[in-house]
Amino acid sequence: MVQQRIKSSMKKLFYKEPLLFYDGLQIFVAEDQFSSKYVCTLVEQSDEKDKYLCVPVSSSRLSAVIRGNIELREIYIATESNELFTVEVQTELLHDLPASQINPEELPANWLPDHGFFLNVESSDNLVITESVERQRAIIHCHLNPPEARSESKILADNLSQATKLIQRLIKHAFRRSITSLEKNIRTRLSTPDNYQLEVFAFSEGSFTLHLQSAIPADLVGYVEITKALQIIDRITALVSTPNATVEQVAQLGGHFATAYKDLLKFISDVDTPLEYEWSTPETRTIVRRRITSAQAKPLYDALIERTDIGSETVELIGKLTKVDEKMKTWRITNEEDDKEYNGESETDLAGLIIETQRYKLVCEERLEEERGTGKEFTKLYLISFQTI
Amino acid sequence: MSTETQNHWAESLPDGCPPENAFAPQNDMFYRLVDTVPPEDKDFWSHRKLFPNRKFNISECLACSCSIISDLQSCIRVSKLPTQKNKRIVKLSLPPESGLIKQTGGHLTHFSWWRALDFNPIPLCVEPDGTTEN
Numbered sequence: 001m002v003q004q005r006i007k008s009s010m011k012k013l014f015y016k017e018p019l020l021f022y023d024g025l026q027i028f029v030a031e032d033q034f035s036s037k038y039v040c041t042l043v044e045q046s047d048e049k050d051k052y053l054c055v056p057v058s059s060s061r062l063s064a065v066i067r068g069n070i071e072l073r074e075i076y077i078a079t080e081s082n083e084l085f086t087v088e089v090q091t092e093l094l095h096d097l098p099a100s101q102i103n104p105e106e107l108p109a110n111w112l113p114d115h116g117f118f119l120n121v122e123s124s125d126n127l128v129i130t131e132s133v134e135r136q137r138a139i140i141h142c143h144l145n146p147p148e149a150r151s152e153s154k155i156l157a158d159n160l161s162q163a164t165k166l167i168q169r170l171i172k173h174a175f176r177r178s179i180t181s182l183e184k185n186i187r188t189r190l191s192t193p194d195n196y197q198l199e200v201f202a203f204s205e206g207s208f209t210l211h212l213q214s215a216i217p218a219d220l221v222g223y224v225e226i227t228k229a230l231q232i233i234d235r236i237t238a239l240v241s242t243p244n245a246t247v248e249q250v251a252q253l254g255g256h257f258a259t260a261y262k263d264l265l266k267f268i269s270d271v272d273t274p275l276e277y278e279w280s281t282p283e284t285r286t287i288v289r290r291r292i293t294s295a296q297a298k299p300l301y302d303a304l305i306e307r308t309d310i311g312s313e314t315v316e317l318i319g320k321l322t323k324v325d326e327k328m329k330t331w332r333i334t335n336e337e338d339d340k341e342y343n344g345e346s347e348t349d350l351a352g353l354i355i356e357t358q359r360y361k362l363v364c365e366e367r368l369e370e371e372r373g374t375g376k377e378f379t380k381l382y383l384i385s386f387q388t389i
Numbered sequence: 390m391s392t393e394t395q396n397h398w399a400e401s402l403p404d405g406c407p408p409e410n411a412f413a414p415q416n417d418m419f420y421r422l423v424d425t426v427p428p429e430d431k432d433f434w435s436h437r438k439l440f441p442n443r444k445f446n447i448s449e450c451l452a453c454s455c456s457i458i459s460d461l462q463s464c465i466r467v468s469k470l471p472t473q474k475n476k477r478i479v480k481l482s483l484p485p486e487s488g489l490i491k492q493t494g495g496h497l498t499h500f501s502w503w504r505a506l507d508f509n510p511i512p513l514c515v516e517p518d519g520t521t522e523n
Contacts, residue, residue: 015446021494022422022467023456024436025446043471047440053471089446114469121495133495186405220446221494221501285495 013038013054013087013097017136018220018282019066019121025220027072027119029062030054030087030097037062038099039075040087043111053111054085054099068120072113079104126287131211132280138214138224139280140198142167145207146273153205159271164200164210166264169377171229172196173257178228180254195225207276222282230279230288236261237290243303250304255313256379259368262304262311268297312365315381317342318389321355331383333362344381353386362386398488399504400438406450407503411491414483419457419500420464420517422476428514433504451493454501457483461517463498479514 013030016037020027024045030038037057044051055076057065064070076084084107085099132139146159175196179187194216202211218224232253239246250258268275276291292300304310322341323332329350332343344364353360364381371378423432436445437452445452458464464478483490488505504510 018495020467020470020496021456021499022458022470022473026467026470026472041471045440045472047442090444110474111471113471114474117466117469181409183404219448219451221451223448223493282495283493 010101011085011099013040013085013099014095015097017133018222019119021221024050028052028220032056032099038085039065039072041072041076041111041113043086043108049088049090052087052089053107054087055079056081056083056085065119066121068118070118071115072117072119073115076107076112126280128278128280128287129285131213132282133285135201135213136217136222136282138218138226138230140167140212140230141278142210142212143207143276144210144273145276146271149208153203153208155208159273160208160210162267162271163273163275166260166267167212168198170233170257170260170264171198171226173260174232174253175226175229177253177257178232190225196229198226207274218282222284224281224283227281227283232257234288234290237292240290240292240296240300243299246300247303247307247310251307251310255311255366256368258304258310262301265292265297265301265304268292269294269301312367312382314384315364315366317362317364318359320357320359321353324350324353324355326350331362333360342381344383346383348383348385350383359389360386361389397506399433399506399508400435400453402453402503403449406453407489408450408491411489411501411503413485414487414490416482416484417459418480418482419459419502420461420478420480421455421457421514422464422468422473423479423514424476426477426479426514426516428479428511430511433510451501454493454503457490457500457502458498459500460498463496478517480517481510481513481515483510484508 011032013032015028016031017029018025019029024042026042028040030040032038037059038054039057039062040052040054042050043053053076057075058080061070061075061080065072065075082104084102084104086102087097087099089097128139128141144155144159144163146155149155176191179190182190197215198212199215200210201213203209204211214224214226216224236246236249239249250261267273272294274291274293276289278287278289280287317333317335319334319336321331321333329346330343331346331350332341334341362383363385364383366379366381369378369380370376421432433455435453435455437449458467461480467473468476468478486505487508487510488503490500490502493499493501
């Protein structure tokens with residue numbers, strides 16, 4: 001008699017997508033190194049670890065589970081491959097989950113969901129939402145429509161690189177602005193490039209459509225930090241038909257955001273490249289869509305450059321000067337707050353300033369400028385006034 | 390942990406928590422799975438308070454919140470899951486002074502609740518009459 005045995009085998013699973021959250025992650029999709037999918041359900045919880053019961057599923061069965069066409073219990077009882085695994089999660093890392101195979105006949109009854117549990121995750125036919133759920137990232141589709149893209153799906157390399165750079169720059173400064181009201185330690189933690197950087201992962205037709213995603217994935221409830229930046233940009237782009245309102249709103253967002261938005265508008269206007277964007281995150285599962293035409297960009301740009309006061313940001317530095325060049329009108333200071341050196345130019349006379357011994361408070365204008373040739377963005381400080389303290 | 394935060398909330402919350410877009414409920418009805426009826430204070434503890442030594446796969450702010458559901462049918466559904474099946478459902482109307490809430494997760498009926506220090510939810514909890522109540 002051939003005795004059937006379940007071989008004790010281990011494999012590694014990787015977290016893919018959350019399916020249900022309630023006081024923690026209850027159900028999620030995982031995959032193995034061959035991209036086979038598993039549905040994992042929380043069965044035990046303690047102060048040390050969470051234990052999940054995982055079953056491999058075909059694409060069609062996974063789709064049926066997600067759409068609520070099959071009971072969750074059914075996929076564990078009537079398995080497609082007679083395989084079940086348990087996964088124990090002890091840390092916040094879900095990338096490398098050791099899965100132990102168990103005998104389906106020895107499955108504890110209390111590990112099974114009750115009859116009548118249908119998942120029914122809200123699904124969407126919209127590609128942006130689908131991509132955000134599948135990739136677990138914020139997804140932005142930018143439809144660029146320069147003259148060369150209007151008859152066939154193509155774009156000049158210069159226009160593509162310029163547009164990509166300007167969009168990334170706008171998001172960077174919107175993100176930085178979005179965290180200014182937070183306490184310093186949180187701001188410092190959040191202001192890493194990972195939180196606002198975008199990755200291009202595809203192109204498609206429909207003008208010339210750039211598919212962008214957040215560099216870092218969403219957390220388990222689908223939240224992505226870049227959402228903050230996108231919401232700020234939405235507020236501004238909702239006002240494209242009203243230049244005066246745009247100027248008022250942009251003025252509140254600081255000089256660097258204003259410069260980034262002005263430069264994007266200039267590109268849209270000068271290169272005659274209407275821009276339409278749509279975005280979504282796994283958390284929102286809704287689409288935000290905005291459009292800026294070339295005809296709208298020009299008056300917006302003109303209105304913004306008229307307000308010279310909103311192109312820069314004021315920075316205060318306190319400390320001792322380490323270098324002053326009266327002739328070249330340049331200076332350098334060690335700022336006490338962060339113990340860093342700052343240097344810049346001056347629009348006022350520097351005669352009589354004392355280095356090394358006297359403490360000063362410098363009020364500077366910080367402008368966003370670009371390096372010639374590389375186009376790399378940098379900030380430059382211009383001293384407006386100073387006082388001894 | 391900020392002192393101000395500790396003074397306002399039932400649990401210690403990290404800085405910047407609750408998030409800026411969390412809002413005060415306006416006597417909206419919510420449902421929660423609890424161990425006993427009437428519930429005990431522990432039934433409204435966050436994951437962080439229940440499992441203080443765990444590292445979670447969510448932000449610390451979310452770990453310090455308590456899940457509530459805005460729809461009875463969705464709550465009944467969750468009650469069929471292995472770790473929830475022995476629990477009972479209570480409904481409670483959350484007044485503005487109960488704290489702040491935010492819709493979180495892919496299911497639109499799921500909310501995270503950061504409970505105010507002075508708000509005691511237990512007297513407000515009742516078992517819903519039937520499975521069709523909304």
